[in-house]
Amino acid sequence: MTNDHTLxxxxxxxxxSLALILAQEKRAVTLIDARPLRTDADWQxxxxxxxxxxxxxxxxxxELFKQMGVWQQISASKRKADYTQMHVWQRDGVGELLFQDDVAPQPLLGSMVEPAVIEHALWQRLQDEDVRDYVTLQYGQKVQQLEHVSKETGYRVQLADGTEIVGKLLIGADGRGSMVRQQxxxxxxxxxxxxxxxxxxIQTEKPHQQTARQAMLPTGTLALLPLADITDADKARPQHWQSIVWTLPKHRAQELLxxxxxxxxxALAAACGYELGNIEAIESIASFDLNAQQATSYVKHxxxxxxxxxxGVHPLAGxxxxxxxxDVKALSEQLLSDYERSGxxxxGAYSSLRAYERRRRPHNSLMMHTFSALNWLFAGSLASSKPVQQLRHIGMYRVSKIKPLMRLFAKQASGL
Known part of the structure; x- marks a missing residue:
């Protein structure tokens, strides 16, 4: 009997998400997370x-969440904010980009959803009868040791409580500081x-009207993203709450904090030119430093x-x-397709993993460097120079007038 267990x-x-997709295909999976198991009260x-x-x-x-049976629960929670327009403009020049229904073939451009809403829907789906027998959940367990036993056997993982698990395929989905990558x-x-x-x-004076906004400022990007209305007061006066991601030089950000x-x-209202009027309320203020990173390789045996x-990419495009x-889609498709072809x-053959890397690493590299270039163009050390300013002004103005190019950008943003 072959070892086809995935850790x-x-x-x-x-x-x-990857665990759920593999479980839907009746592949045995162990999902290991250092965070403690949340009770119903914790989720609430x-x-x-x-x-x-x-x-x-x-x-x-x-679309992937729909295929996983997760989007249905997210929709039922009413904790999503759909957006049908995307408005991008620069404060120090002419030109703006407006992606909307008459540009994109779909009336919906995307949806803003809070992390806990997605995680809760995934957690609920993993308990469903059709998948739960194929997923072993190890919550509140830190990995103490990783050992590559052999190409035939795969990896042995030792948890903090002494438990040892062996799997033919090990997946590192443990974030920017990935222990798996380091080990x-x-x-x-x-x-x-x-x-x-x-x-x-923030709660703004004017409604967001299902529009995601991004101001390209000399100091960095300022995004205003629609939030779902969660309280009775919100619903009585809908579409006034938004999530803010304001990119600034470190010293300026600290001054504002x-x-x-x-x-x-x-300061926020002034920075975006009072696009939605005054800011009436602000809450949950936090910050994080920005960097881009890419693993030199996505796979090993x-x-x-x-x-x-x-x-990891710059957050300017979300x-x-x-x-x-x-990544989840490409890897799961490659693994399942090659598994079927092998009879x-x-x-988890190395050839399957290399094919996944060839599909995803060039695309991710292109996106990372594109976002870095855009950040440099608007907020880099030379962004205030006259030639760079002129390049931005002409570029945004001309792009906004080319409808086929706008459609292409909308399609790229959709990921389809």
Whole structure:
């Protein structure tokens, strides 16, 4: 009997999604997560409060969640904010881009969903009768040791409680600081943007009208992303709450973080040119430093990296999770297809993993460098120079007038 067990380290959205897809295909999976198991009460507390963080799910990610039987639960929760327009503009010049129904073939461009809402839907789906017999959940367990036994056997994983698990295929889905990547000896290329992103939730004077907005400022990007209405007061006055991701030089971000919430709100409103009027309320203020990173290789014998363990990009286009979900799709398709072609004898072959890497690493590299170039173009050291300003002004103006190009950009953003 062949060993076709898969071990996934990292129980976040990307890792849990891969576990669910493999379980749907009746593949044995163990999902290992260092975070403790959440009770129903824990989930309720997490869902009762508004999270300033939000994922801008592309149509490709939404379609994958539908296939997994997860999107139905997210929709039923009414904790998603669909957007049908995307408005991008620059403060120091002419030209703006507006993606909307008459540009994109789909009336829906994407949906903003809070992390806990997606994680809860995945957790619920993993308990369903058709998949639960194929998934072993190991929560609250840190991995103490990884050992590559052989190409035939795969990896032996030792948990903090002494439990040992052997799997033919080991998947690292354990985030930017991936222990799996480090233990496998895979190097990391990094780029420090010397920027900090301020995140918060704001209530604006004017409604967002299902539009995701992004102002390209000389100091960095400022994104205003629709949030779901969760309270009775929200629903009585809908579409006024939004998630903010404001990219700034580190020193400027720290100055603003030292201000009062009211002062920060006023600075935010001014920075986006009062696009939606004054900011009436602000909450859940947080920050994180920005960098881009990419593993020099996504795979080794019996091992693959997905999501943030493999790559991390600038948040200016909100594509981080979407790239991870495309990893999940590509890897699961490659594994299942090659397993079938082998007569159901060979699981997780190195040739399958290399094919996955060839599908995903070039695309992720292109996206990472594109976002870095855009960040440099608008907020880099030469961004204020006259030639670069002129390049931005002419570029945005001309692109906005070319409808086929706008459709192409909308399709790329959808991930389809």
């Amino acid at each position: 996934i380290i990292g129980g976040g959205i990307v890792g849990a 507390r997490a869902l009762d409060k508004r999270d300033a963080r939000v994922y801008a799910l592309s149509l490709a990610s939404i 496998a000896g895979i190097a990391l290329d990094t780029l420090d943007y010397k920027q900090t992103a301020i995140c918060c939730a 030292n201000e009062t919430p009211r002062q920060l709100a006023d 019996n091992l693959a990296l997905i999501g943030d363990a493999a790559h 594509q981080g999770l979407n790239l991870g979900m495309l 159901y004898c060979t699981w």
